Amino acid sequence: MKIRSIKGFHDILPEDIGRWHHIEEHAKRSCELYGYSEIRIPVLEFTEVFARSIGAATDIVEKEMYTFADRDGSSLTLRPEGTAGVVRSYVENSMYTKSPQIKLYYTGMMFRHERPQKGRYRGFYQIGAEIFGSEAPESDAELIAMISGFFDGIGLSKSVTLELSSLGDGECRPAYKTMLMDYFIGHKDELCEDCQRRLDTNPLRILDCKQKGCIEISKNAPKMLDNLCDDCTQHFTRVKESLDSIGIPYEINPKIVRGLDYYTRTVFEFTTDQLGAQNAVAAGGRYDGLVKELGGPETPAVGFAMGIERIVLLHKEVIPEGFEKKTDIYIAYLGEEARDAAFKLAYEIRSSGARVEADYGGKSLKSQMKRADKSGARYTVIIGEEELKSGIVKLRDMEESSEHEVGMEELKKLASELKS
Protein backbone atom coordinates (compact mmCIF):
# COMPACT_ATOMS: atom_id res chain seq x y z
CA MET A 1 0.00 0.00 0.00
CA LYS A 2 1.13 3.48 -0.83
CA ILE A 3 2.32 5.43 2.17
CA ARG A 4 -0.05 8.19 3.19
CA SER A 5 -1.47 10.15 6.09
CA ILE A 6 -4.36 8.91 8.21
CA LYS A 7 -7.85 9.79 7.01
CA GLY A 8 -8.93 13.13 8.40
CA PHE A 9 -5.39 14.17 9.32
CA HIS A 10 -3.59 16.73 7.23
CA ASP A 11 -0.31 18.55 6.78
CA ILE A 12 -0.04 22.29 7.09
CA LEU A 13 2.29 23.15 4.25
CA PRO A 14 4.89 25.94 4.05
CA GLU A 15 2.73 28.01 1.70
CA ASP A 16 0.09 28.27 4.43
CA ILE A 17 2.28 28.57 7.47
CA GLY A 18 2.64 32.36 7.28
CA ARG A 19 -1.10 32.68 7.66
CA TRP A 20 -1.15 30.16 10.51
CA HIS A 21 1.54 32.08 12.36
CA HIS A 22 -0.30 35.34 11.82
CA ILE A 23 -3.52 33.94 13.26
CA GLU A 24 -1.91 32.05 16.13
CA GLU A 25 0.19 35.02 17.16
CA HIS A 26 -2.84 37.29 17.17
CA ALA A 27 -4.77 34.80 19.26
CA LYS A 28 -2.00 34.45 21.80
CA ARG A 29 -1.54 38.19 21.98
CA SER A 30 -5.27 38.63 22.61
CA CYS A 31 -5.14 36.13 25.46
CA GLU A 32 -2.08 37.75 27.02
CA LEU A 33 -3.68 41.17 26.68
CA TYR A 34 -6.62 39.96 28.75
CA GLY A 35 -4.41 38.43 31.43
CA TYR A 36 -4.48 34.76 30.51
CA SER A 37 -1.42 32.58 31.01
CA GLU A 38 -0.62 29.71 28.72
CA ILE A 39 -0.91 26.19 30.07
CA ARG A 40 0.38 23.12 28.30
CA ILE A 41 -1.33 19.87 29.03
CA PRO A 42 -1.00 16.33 27.67
CA VAL A 43 -2.76 15.19 24.52
CA LEU A 44 -3.45 11.89 26.23
CA GLU A 45 -5.56 11.48 29.36
CA PHE A 46 -7.36 8.71 31.18
CA THR A 47 -10.63 8.17 29.33
CA GLU A 48 -12.55 8.96 32.48
CA VAL A 49 -11.45 12.61 32.35
CA PHE A 50 -13.42 13.09 29.15
CA ALA A 51 -16.26 10.70 29.89
CA ARG A 52 -17.05 12.47 33.14
CA SER A 53 -16.74 16.03 31.89
CA ILE A 54 -18.10 15.92 28.36
CA GLY A 55 -20.90 13.56 29.28
CA ALA A 56 -21.14 9.81 28.78
CA ALA A 57 -24.17 10.06 26.49
CA THR A 58 -22.77 12.65 24.09
CA ASP A 59 -21.76 11.80 20.54
CA ILE A 60 -18.18 12.78 21.26
CA VAL A 61 -17.81 10.24 24.03
CA GLU A 62 -20.04 7.59 22.51
CA LYS A 63 -18.52 7.34 19.08
CA GLU A 64 -15.88 9.95 18.29
CA MET A 65 -13.01 9.38 20.70
CA TYR A 66 -9.69 7.75 19.90
CA THR A 67 -9.65 5.41 22.87
CA PHE A 68 -7.31 2.50 23.44
CA ALA A 69 -5.82 0.40 26.22
CA ASP A 70 -2.43 1.18 27.70
CA ARG A 71 -0.06 -1.73 28.36
CA ASP A 72 -1.38 -2.12 31.88
CA GLY A 73 -4.93 -2.20 30.57
CA SER A 74 -6.00 1.28 31.64
CA SER A 75 -8.16 3.13 29.14
CA LEU A 76 -6.55 6.16 27.54
CA THR A 77 -8.02 8.70 25.14
CA LEU A 78 -6.54 11.28 22.79
CA ARG A 79 -8.15 14.55 23.81
CA PRO A 80 -11.26 15.43 21.77
CA GLU A 81 -11.29 18.95 23.27
CA GLY A 82 -9.23 21.06 25.64
CA THR A 83 -11.39 22.08 28.56
CA ALA A 84 -11.57 18.71 30.30
CA GLY A 85 -7.79 18.44 30.53
CA VAL A 86 -7.38 22.02 31.71
CA VAL A 87 -9.94 21.46 34.44
CA ARG A 88 -8.20 18.24 35.42
CA SER A 89 -4.95 20.15 35.70
CA TYR A 90 -6.61 22.98 37.62
CA VAL A 91 -7.90 20.50 40.17
CA GLU A 92 -4.81 18.29 40.27
CA ASN A 93 -2.51 21.27 40.85
CA SER A 94 -4.88 22.87 43.38
CA MET A 95 -4.80 26.11 41.46
CA TYR A 96 -7.78 27.35 43.45
CA THR A 97 -5.44 27.80 46.41
CA LYS A 98 -3.12 30.09 44.44
CA SER A 99 -5.61 32.76 43.51
CA PRO A 100 -9.38 33.14 43.66
CA GLN A 101 -9.37 33.72 39.91
CA ILE A 102 -7.23 31.88 37.38
CA LYS A 103 -7.19 32.60 33.67
CA LEU A 104 -5.61 30.08 31.32
CA TYR A 105 -5.26 29.56 27.59
CA TYR A 106 -4.01 26.62 25.59
CA THR A 107 -3.42 25.54 22.05
CA GLY A 108 -2.85 22.22 20.39
CA MET A 109 -4.23 19.34 18.44
CA MET A 110 -7.54 17.66 19.23
CA PHE A 111 -8.78 14.31 17.94
CA ARG A 112 -12.28 13.25 16.96
CA HIS A 113 -13.13 10.24 14.88
CA GLU A 114 -15.75 11.85 12.65
CA ARG A 115 -16.35 11.65 8.92
CA PRO A 116 -14.20 14.45 7.47
CA GLN A 117 -15.68 17.23 5.37
CA LYS A 118 -15.02 20.88 4.63
CA GLY A 119 -13.62 22.50 7.76
CA ARG A 120 -13.80 19.31 9.76
CA TYR A 121 -10.87 17.06 10.45
CA ARG A 122 -10.10 14.13 12.71
CA GLY A 123 -6.94 15.81 13.90
CA PHE A 124 -7.39 19.56 14.21
CA TYR A 125 -6.00 22.52 16.11
CA GLN A 126 -7.82 24.58 18.69
CA ILE A 127 -6.97 27.59 20.76
CA GLY A 128 -9.05 27.97 23.87
CA ALA A 129 -9.21 29.93 27.12
CA GLU A 130 -10.82 29.44 30.51
CA ILE A 131 -11.59 31.67 33.49
CA PHE A 132 -11.89 29.83 36.80
CA GLY A 133 -13.39 31.30 39.95
CA SER A 134 -15.66 34.01 38.64
CA GLU A 135 -19.39 33.79 38.58
CA ALA A 136 -19.70 37.37 37.40
CA PRO A 137 -21.52 37.99 34.12
CA GLU A 138 -18.80 40.52 33.31
CA SER A 139 -16.38 37.60 33.02
CA ASP A 140 -18.55 36.02 30.33
CA ALA A 141 -18.69 39.35 28.53
CA GLU A 142 -14.97 39.92 28.92
CA LEU A 143 -14.18 36.54 27.39
CA ILE A 144 -16.48 37.29 24.47
CA ALA A 145 -14.92 40.74 24.09
CA MET A 146 -11.50 39.13 23.82
CA ILE A 147 -12.62 36.79 21.03
CA SER A 148 -14.36 39.64 19.28
CA GLY A 149 -11.19 41.72 19.50
CA PHE A 150 -9.21 38.85 18.08
CA PHE A 151 -11.46 38.52 15.02
CA ASP A 152 -11.26 42.26 14.58
CA GLY A 153 -7.47 42.12 14.75
CA ILE A 154 -7.18 39.61 11.92
CA GLY A 155 -9.71 41.41 9.76
CA LEU A 156 -12.62 39.03 10.18
CA SER A 157 -15.01 41.07 12.30
CA LYS A 158 -17.35 41.56 9.35
CA SER A 159 -17.31 37.86 8.53
CA VAL A 160 -18.46 36.47 11.85
CA THR A 161 -21.62 36.83 13.90
CA LEU A 162 -21.89 36.40 17.63
CA GLU A 163 -24.84 34.27 18.69
CA LEU A 164 -25.80 34.21 22.32
CA SER A 165 -28.10 32.29 24.59
CA SER A 166 -28.47 30.84 28.07
CA LEU A 167 -29.03 27.22 28.97
CA GLY A 168 -30.08 27.85 32.55
CA ASP A 169 -28.60 26.10 35.54
CA GLY A 170 -29.23 23.11 37.78
CA GLU A 171 -32.35 24.76 39.07
CA CYS A 172 -34.22 25.75 35.94
CA ARG A 173 -32.84 23.53 33.21
CA PRO A 174 -34.21 20.17 34.45
CA ALA A 175 -37.68 21.69 34.82
CA TYR A 176 -37.46 23.14 31.33
CA LYS A 177 -36.25 19.86 29.89
CA THR A 178 -39.28 18.11 31.35
CA MET A 179 -41.57 20.79 29.96
CA LEU A 180 -39.96 20.41 26.54
CA MET A 181 -40.19 16.62 26.63
CA ASP A 182 -43.87 16.78 27.50
CA TYR A 183 -44.47 19.11 24.60
CA PHE A 184 -42.58 17.01 22.04
CA ILE A 185 -44.04 13.72 23.22
CA GLY A 186 -47.42 15.24 22.46
CA HIS A 187 -46.25 15.69 18.87
CA LYS A 188 -44.11 12.59 18.60
CA ASP A 189 -45.78 11.22 15.45
CA GLU A 190 -45.16 14.48 13.58
CA LEU A 191 -41.42 14.52 14.28
CA CYS A 192 -38.86 13.17 11.83
CA GLU A 193 -37.10 9.89 12.51
CA ASP A 194 -33.97 11.57 13.83
CA CYS A 195 -35.96 13.74 16.21
CA GLN A 196 -37.90 10.81 17.59
CA ARG A 197 -34.54 9.37 18.50
CA ARG A 198 -33.47 12.73 19.91
CA LEU A 199 -36.41 12.61 22.30
CA ASP A 200 -34.39 10.05 24.21
CA THR A 201 -30.87 11.28 23.59
CA ASN A 202 -31.00 15.08 23.44
CA PRO A 203 -34.42 16.73 23.23
CA LEU A 204 -32.86 20.21 23.11
CA ARG A 205 -31.40 19.28 19.75
CA ILE A 206 -34.89 18.95 18.21
CA LEU A 207 -35.13 22.73 18.35
CA ASP A 208 -32.25 22.87 15.89
CA CYS A 209 -33.62 20.30 13.40
CA LYS A 210 -33.74 21.41 9.76
CA GLN A 211 -36.78 19.31 8.75
CA LYS A 212 -39.79 21.46 7.89
CA GLY A 213 -42.21 19.53 10.06
CA CYS A 214 -39.93 19.74 13.08
CA ILE A 215 -39.33 23.45 12.55
CA GLU A 216 -43.11 24.01 12.65
CA ILE A 217 -43.52 22.04 15.83
CA SER A 218 -40.51 23.76 17.42
CA LYS A 219 -42.04 27.17 16.82
CA ASN A 220 -44.61 26.60 19.54
CA ALA A 221 -42.28 24.70 21.86
CA PRO A 222 -41.46 26.28 25.20
CA LYS A 223 -38.23 28.27 25.08
CA MET A 224 -35.40 28.02 27.57
CA LEU A 225 -35.02 31.78 27.64
CA ASP A 226 -38.65 32.17 28.75
CA ASN A 227 -38.17 29.64 31.48
CA LEU A 228 -34.95 30.67 33.17
CA CYS A 229 -34.99 31.01 36.92
CA ASP A 230 -34.59 34.50 38.37
CA ASP A 231 -30.87 34.15 39.01
CA CYS A 232 -30.21 32.93 35.49
CA THR A 233 -32.36 35.63 33.94
CA GLN A 234 -30.52 38.26 35.88
CA HIS A 235 -27.16 36.78 34.95
CA PHE A 236 -28.05 36.64 31.27
CA THR A 237 -29.34 40.20 31.35
CA ARG A 238 -26.08 41.43 32.87
CA VAL A 239 -24.06 39.61 30.19
CA LYS A 240 -26.07 41.37 27.50
CA GLU A 241 -25.79 44.74 29.24
CA SER A 242 -22.05 44.34 29.58
CA LEU A 243 -21.69 43.59 25.88
CA ASP A 244 -23.96 46.53 25.04
CA SER A 245 -21.86 48.85 27.16
CA ILE A 246 -18.76 48.19 25.07
CA GLY A 247 -20.58 48.06 21.77
CA ILE A 248 -20.21 44.41 20.91
CA PRO A 249 -23.09 43.29 18.69
CA TYR A 250 -24.79 39.93 19.15
CA GLU A 251 -27.86 38.02 18.12
CA ILE A 252 -29.94 36.07 20.56
CA ASN A 253 -30.25 32.52 19.29
CA PRO A 254 -32.25 30.35 21.69
CA LYS A 255 -31.50 27.32 19.52
CA ILE A 256 -27.84 27.12 20.48
CA VAL A 257 -27.33 23.66 21.87
CA ARG A 258 -24.11 22.20 23.13
CA GLY A 259 -22.67 18.83 22.29
CA LEU A 260 -21.02 18.79 25.67
CA ASP A 261 -23.06 18.28 28.81
CA TYR A 262 -21.09 20.53 31.12
CA TYR A 263 -22.41 23.89 29.96
CA THR A 264 -24.62 26.05 32.18
CA ARG A 265 -26.07 29.51 31.70
CA THR A 266 -24.24 31.51 29.03
CA VAL A 267 -23.49 29.79 25.72
CA PHE A 268 -22.26 31.50 22.59
CA GLU A 269 -20.95 30.82 19.12
CA PHE A 270 -19.13 32.90 16.57
CA THR A 271 -20.49 31.72 13.24
CA THR A 272 -19.90 32.49 9.58
CA ASP A 273 -21.93 31.84 6.46
CA GLN A 274 -18.81 31.46 4.33
CA LEU A 275 -17.65 27.97 5.25
CA GLY A 276 -20.38 25.61 4.09
CA ALA A 277 -21.92 23.38 6.70
CA GLN A 278 -19.30 23.94 9.39
CA ASN A 279 -20.41 27.40 10.39
CA ALA A 280 -19.02 27.68 13.93
CA VAL A 281 -15.50 29.12 14.15
CA ALA A 282 -15.44 29.63 17.91
CA ALA A 283 -17.78 28.49 20.64
CA GLY A 284 -17.97 28.43 24.38
CA GLY A 285 -19.92 29.11 27.48
CA ARG A 286 -20.16 28.84 31.22
CA TYR A 287 -19.64 25.55 33.04
CA ASP A 288 -20.17 26.15 36.71
CA GLY A 289 -20.46 22.49 37.66
CA LEU A 290 -17.47 20.94 35.95
CA VAL A 291 -14.68 21.64 38.42
CA LYS A 292 -16.63 19.96 41.19
CA GLU A 293 -17.54 17.09 38.89
CA LEU A 294 -13.83 16.42 38.41
CA GLY A 295 -13.12 16.42 42.12
CA GLY A 296 -12.35 20.07 42.86
CA PRO A 297 -14.19 22.57 45.02
CA GLU A 298 -17.30 24.18 43.64
CA THR A 299 -15.84 26.69 41.20
CA PRO A 300 -17.67 28.71 38.58
CA ALA A 301 -15.96 28.86 35.21
CA VAL A 302 -16.40 30.11 31.70
CA GLY A 303 -14.40 29.29 28.59
CA PHE A 304 -14.29 28.85 24.84
CA ALA A 305 -12.39 27.19 22.04
CA MET A 306 -11.87 28.08 18.42
CA GLY A 307 -11.00 25.85 15.49
CA ILE A 308 -7.88 27.13 13.79
CA GLU A 309 -8.39 25.29 10.49
CA ARG A 310 -11.80 26.88 10.13
CA ILE A 311 -10.45 30.32 10.89
CA VAL A 312 -7.58 29.82 8.43
CA LEU A 313 -10.10 28.72 5.79
CA LEU A 314 -12.27 31.76 6.40
CA HIS A 315 -9.28 34.08 6.54
CA LYS A 316 -8.12 32.77 3.18
CA GLU A 317 -11.53 33.51 1.67
CA VAL A 318 -11.63 37.03 3.04
CA ILE A 319 -7.96 37.96 2.59
CA PRO A 320 -6.56 35.68 -0.11
CA GLU A 321 -3.08 37.18 -0.51
CA GLY A 322 -0.19 38.57 1.44
CA PHE A 323 0.85 35.96 3.99
CA GLU A 324 3.66 34.24 2.16
CA LYS A 325 7.03 34.15 3.91
CA LYS A 326 9.44 36.10 1.78
CA THR A 327 13.18 36.34 1.49
CA ASP A 328 14.72 39.79 2.00
CA ILE A 329 17.99 39.30 0.16
CA TYR A 330 19.01 36.66 -2.35
CA ILE A 331 22.66 36.07 -3.05
CA ALA A 332 23.72 35.08 -6.54
CA TYR A 333 27.28 34.27 -7.54
CA LEU A 334 29.39 33.34 -10.54
CA GLY A 335 32.28 30.91 -10.38
CA GLU A 336 33.80 28.72 -7.70
CA GLU A 337 35.72 31.45 -5.90
CA ALA A 338 32.65 33.61 -5.66
CA ARG A 339 30.81 30.62 -4.26
CA ASP A 340 32.91 30.76 -1.09
CA ALA A 341 32.34 34.47 -0.87
CA ALA A 342 28.59 33.98 -1.29
CA PHE A 343 28.50 31.44 1.50
CA LYS A 344 30.33 33.74 3.89
CA LEU A 345 28.35 36.78 2.86
CA ALA A 346 25.02 35.03 3.49
CA TYR A 347 26.23 34.12 6.97
CA GLU A 348 27.31 37.66 7.75
CA ILE A 349 24.17 39.36 6.50
CA ARG A 350 21.94 36.96 8.38
CA SER A 351 23.59 38.04 11.59
CA SER A 352 22.14 41.48 10.92
CA GLY A 353 18.70 39.94 11.06
CA ALA A 354 17.58 39.85 7.44
CA ARG A 355 16.20 36.74 5.81
CA VAL A 356 18.83 35.69 3.32
CA GLU A 357 18.70 32.95 0.74
CA ALA A 358 21.31 31.57 -1.61
CA ASP A 359 21.68 28.25 -3.29
CA TYR A 360 25.02 26.76 -3.98
CA GLY A 361 23.98 24.64 -6.93
CA GLY A 362 26.38 26.32 -9.35
CA LYS A 363 23.58 27.21 -11.77
CA SER A 364 23.68 29.98 -14.35
CA LEU A 365 23.14 33.52 -13.19
CA LYS A 366 19.90 33.61 -15.11
CA SER A 367 18.68 30.60 -13.24
CA GLN A 368 19.70 32.13 -9.92
CA MET A 369 17.90 35.34 -10.81
CA LYS A 370 14.76 33.37 -11.55
CA ARG A 371 14.99 31.74 -8.17
CA ALA A 372 15.58 35.08 -6.52
CA ASP A 373 12.43 36.34 -8.20
CA LYS A 374 10.40 33.35 -7.04
CA SER A 375 11.63 33.74 -3.50
CA GLY A 376 10.05 37.16 -3.40
CA ALA A 377 13.37 38.75 -2.48
CA ARG A 378 13.38 42.53 -2.52
CA TYR A 379 17.11 42.62 -3.30
CA THR A 380 19.58 40.37 -5.02
CA VAL A 381 23.31 40.62 -4.34
CA ILE A 382 25.51 39.59 -7.26
CA ILE A 383 29.08 38.44 -6.67
CA GLY A 384 31.33 37.71 -9.62
CA GLU A 385 35.02 37.88 -10.38
CA GLU A 386 35.07 41.65 -10.53
CA GLU A 387 33.26 41.95 -7.25
CA LEU A 388 35.63 39.46 -5.65
CA LYS A 389 38.61 41.61 -6.48
CA SER A 390 37.11 44.91 -5.46
CA GLY A 391 35.23 43.72 -2.39
CA ILE A 392 32.26 45.66 -3.66
CA VAL A 393 29.15 43.78 -4.78
CA LYS A 394 26.23 44.60 -7.01
CA LEU A 395 22.93 45.14 -5.29
CA ARG A 396 19.90 44.73 -7.50
CA ASP A 397 16.54 46.12 -6.45
CA MET A 398 14.12 43.54 -7.82
CA GLU A 399 11.11 45.82 -7.71
CA GLU A 400 12.76 48.83 -9.29
CA SER A 401 14.87 46.74 -11.68
CA SER A 402 17.80 48.96 -10.85
CA GLU A 403 21.21 48.12 -9.42
CA HIS A 404 24.21 49.82 -7.94
CA GLU A 405 27.45 48.83 -6.24
CA VAL A 406 27.68 48.65 -2.49
CA GLY A 407 30.34 47.87 0.09
CA MET A 408 29.98 45.56 3.06
CA GLU A 409 29.06 48.27 5.55
CA GLU A 410 26.25 49.57 3.42
CA LEU A 411 24.97 46.04 2.82
CA LYS A 412 24.86 45.27 6.52
CA LYS A 413 23.09 48.51 7.20
CA LEU A 414 20.46 47.65 4.59
CA ALA A 415 20.07 44.17 6.07
CA SER A 416 19.38 45.47 9.53
CA GLU A 417 16.77 47.84 8.11
CA LEU A 418 15.03 44.90 6.43
CA LYS A 419 15.01 42.94 9.66
CA SER A 420 11.45 41.98 10.58
Place this chain on the structure above:
RNA sequence: GUGCGCGUAGCUCAGCUUGGUUAGAGCACUGGGUUGUGGCCCCAGAGGCCGCCGGUUCAAGUCCGGUCGCGCACCCCA
Protein backbone atom coordinates in the same frame (compact mmCIF):
# COMPACT_ATOMS: atom_id res chain seq x y z
C1' G B 1 -22.86 5.12 10.52
C1' U B 2 -26.07 7.02 5.84
C1' G B 3 -26.47 9.51 0.93
C1' C B 4 -24.48 11.83 -3.52
C1' G B 5 -20.20 12.96 -6.54
C1' C B 6 -15.13 12.18 -8.17
C1' G B 7 -10.19 9.18 -9.06
C1' U B 8 -5.84 10.45 -16.22
C1' A B 9 1.53 14.23 -15.50
C1' G B 10 3.67 17.66 -9.25
C1' C B 11 -1.29 20.84 -9.66
C1' U B 12 -6.03 22.03 -12.48
C1' C B 13 -8.35 19.34 -16.05
C1' A B 14 -9.69 17.42 -21.49
C1' G B 15 -10.24 12.53 -23.73
C1' C B 16 -14.88 8.13 -21.78
C1' U B 17 -21.13 9.51 -24.54
C1' U B 18 -20.07 6.23 -29.89
C1' G B 19 -13.81 0.86 -27.21
C1' G B 20 -9.32 1.03 -32.29
C1' U B 21 -2.03 4.21 -33.96
C1' U B 22 3.24 6.66 -29.97
C1' A B 23 -2.90 9.38 -24.03
C1' G B 24 -3.29 15.52 -24.54
C1' A B 25 -3.53 20.89 -22.74
C1' G B 26 -2.57 24.88 -19.26
C1' C B 27 0.25 25.96 -14.92
C1' A B 28 4.70 24.39 -12.37
C1' C B 29 9.79 22.24 -13.32
C1' U B 30 14.75 21.96 -16.39
C1' G B 31 17.69 23.94 -20.43
C1' G B 32 18.19 27.47 -24.37
C1' G B 33 17.03 32.26 -27.05
C1' U B 34 21.25 36.70 -23.73
C1' U B 35 29.71 33.57 -22.57
C1' G B 36 27.22 38.26 -15.87
C1' U B 37 20.92 39.58 -14.89
C1' G B 38 14.37 37.86 -12.81
C1' G B 39 9.13 38.93 -14.35
C1' C B 40 6.51 39.17 -20.40
C1' C B 41 7.50 36.44 -24.89
C1' C B 42 9.54 32.34 -28.08
C1' C B 43 11.89 27.29 -28.64
C1' A B 44 13.09 22.62 -26.61
C1' G B 45 13.06 18.90 -22.73
C1' A B 46 11.69 15.98 -18.70
C1' G B 47 7.52 14.14 -16.30
C1' G B 48 1.79 8.97 -16.87
C1' C B 49 1.12 0.78 -13.73
C1' C B 50 -5.19 6.50 -17.02
C1' G B 51 -6.19 4.47 -8.22
C1' C B 52 -6.17 -1.06 -7.69
C1' C B 53 -8.27 -6.08 -8.84
C1' G B 54 -11.22 -8.78 -11.91
C1' G B 55 -14.86 -9.33 -16.12
C1' U B 56 -16.66 -8.47 -21.35
C1' U B 57 -13.95 -8.03 -26.12
C1' C B 58 -9.69 -9.53 -31.51
C1' A B 59 -8.78 -4.86 -28.73
C1' A B 60 -10.35 -1.23 -22.44
C1' G B 61 -8.14 5.33 -20.05
C1' U B 62 -13.04 4.52 -22.48
C1' C B 63 -18.06 -0.63 -21.13
C1' C B 64 -19.44 -3.83 -16.50
C1' G B 65 -18.57 -5.57 -11.29
C1' G B 66 -15.86 -5.14 -6.96
C1' U B 67 -12.38 -2.66 -3.96
C1' C B 68 -9.49 1.27 -1.98
C1' G B 69 -8.93 6.49 -1.75
C1' C B 70 -10.75 11.56 -1.90
C1' G B 71 -14.61 15.41 -1.68
C1' C B 72 -19.38 17.37 -0.22
C1' A B 73 -23.77 16.78 2.62
C1' C B 74 -26.59 14.27 6.72
C1' C B 75 -25.64 12.98 11.91
C1' C B 76 -22.67 15.70 15.17
C1' C B 77 -19.32 19.50 15.93
C1' A B 78 -14.29 23.86 16.52
